[in-house]
Amino acid sequence: MFEAWGLLFNGIIAASDPTILTGVFFGAIVGLLIGALPGLGPSAGVAILLPIAVTFDGTAAIAALGAVYYGAQYGGAVTAILLGIPGDASAVMTVVDGYPLAKRGKAGQALSISIVASFIGGLIGLVLLTIFATTIARAALAFGPIEMTAVMIFALALVSVLGSTDWIKSFIALFLGVWIGMIGLDPILGMPRYTFGEVMLFEGIDFSILAVGIFGLAEMFASPIVSSADKSKMARFSFRDLMPNFRDIKQCLNPLFSGSVIGFFVGILPGIGAAASSMIAYAFAKRTSKNKEAYGTGTLEGVASPEAANNSASYGNMIPMFALGIPGSGTTAVLMGGLLMIGLQPGPLLFENQPEFVWTIFGSFYIGNLALVAITILMVPLLAACASLRPGYLYPIVIGVVIFGVYSISYSMFDVALTVLFGLVGYVLTRLNYPVVPLVLGVILGPLLERGIRRTLVSSDGDLSVFLHSPIAVVVLALTLSLLTVPRLIRHFNLTRAISDN
Amino acid sequence: MIILRYVDLAVSLLLVAFGIYIVTQGLAFGYSDRSGVGAGFFPIWIGGGIAALSAVNFLKVVRNNLHLGTIEISEVVRVVFTSAAMLGFIYLSHHVGMIASILVLMLAIGAIYGPRSKVFYLWLLPICGVTTLFLYLIFRVLLGALLI
Incomplete structure (x- = not known):
């Protein structure tokens, strides 16, 4: 364990390299803006920036993309408090107490505690990430192809079941993603599959094209055109109020710590995400508070708890991706796509083969989390102004960046056309309540899963029972089976009992 | 206004057809070969899954008279x-x-x-x-x- 902290220290020093620091600051500022802009979430932000970021040096690219993700958690709170408009889904609970506080003339105090909570939540999340990522990665080294295949099946099932209320549509989306991942030359036999005679598809579809289309364009298409926020309703504050106040921090210690810990552990679970973690943390803080009645009317604890949770969750969310190579959310799937694009395969071996890269990235997270405190304080007026930016001004800029970014991947207009197609597909799926996260995970994990299953079956002469020879795989597959069947059996049993009772 | 229920039904039917297309292509790639599993092994399962689940979704929407709302x-x-x-x-x-x-x-x-x-x-x-x-x-x- 001490070894990990030593490596982290070296990582923080390595992350102080000017190139990486530029990436971190650039990503943090973009993330803050994305977080503050209603209609664009962190997954869209990371996806839009992906084609540009991969042109940086590899480590700086991932440091920048990571900074967009955790920066967005800081930005969402600003518009939530000042205008009552959550910048992204994870800031919804911040509105509940943050906006009433702002209306009572305590906007600066609410913003200050949200920044402190984001920092403490981020710091606790990072410490837990440092501890758990290495431990889980070390344990996962014992996993062979059979066990990893079983874990991948479990993660995909978990995301599909937990990520949506309609499991049928989740699995359809997942299978569509796996099919998209099959496009190109067969990984074992080398024959073209589903390329429709198009040579440009032989190498498969570049992940960033799909991510930009499905997350970036589709999210924009499906966002309602709202008139810009009324600036006159914006609460006033002074810069002096934004400075951390120790009396407020002392008052919020319990929700700060409970929110950070809850956020982290809920964030680890695939398919849950930062929004749900902030809701759970808020409910817990309210239930355990001596001042329950104040929640919802404008209390600092009600701001501290969800803000600590959503920041901590963003780091918890990275554990399955870094330690197992299995992303648990849309944003980490795009991050993993970035890692694959720069030639790195996330998973336990990443810690063994590329320790410098891993610890430099973790070091950049620590620097970014600290830097965001100052950047957020300085950028509060700009972030508040973002909420009043009309889609008519914002969308042309986003589309300009998207088109140039996608074109620059391989200087191909065919890629731009594919992005438009995926944007339309994503829009239709979103409108019909098909969750897009399983689709994106299917594209990332589908090829790995197919290769794992086929190689295992080739080595066992097509004998499927080989998956039952590993106790770990048996337990994981049994968990998957129970995850898919038990809730439905319970519901069926309850329904039958209710009918017979009547 | 467009009633999303009808769009859902139409998309489900399209996906059933698309799943069948994936399966037929998968059969052409070959379900198995001398090494055990062929290039069509995975497409057949995935295409079959898309077709079957889309058919289930179609029936669910028809039977339960589900309302997904409308879009302008x-x-x-x-x-x-x-x-x-x-x-x-x-x-x-x-x-x-x-x-x-x-x-x-x-x-x-x-x-x-x-x-x-x-x-x-x-x-x-x-x-x-x-x-x-x-x-x-x-x-x-x-x-x-x-x-x-």
């Missing part, structure tokens, strides 16, 4: 116009280059999503102009991208 025709028109404008950009960039085309595209997108007011257009033009300049500086000058 204006929203669909906006999405179609935006996509058409982006495809138009691809065509135009081969004739006048990417820089001029992106400026035209951004103005078109602004017009699609913005209000019909003189003040809006007065602001839109410089915003698109400055963004075009930034795109040129970042992608051509800084990143060295080979623009058309």
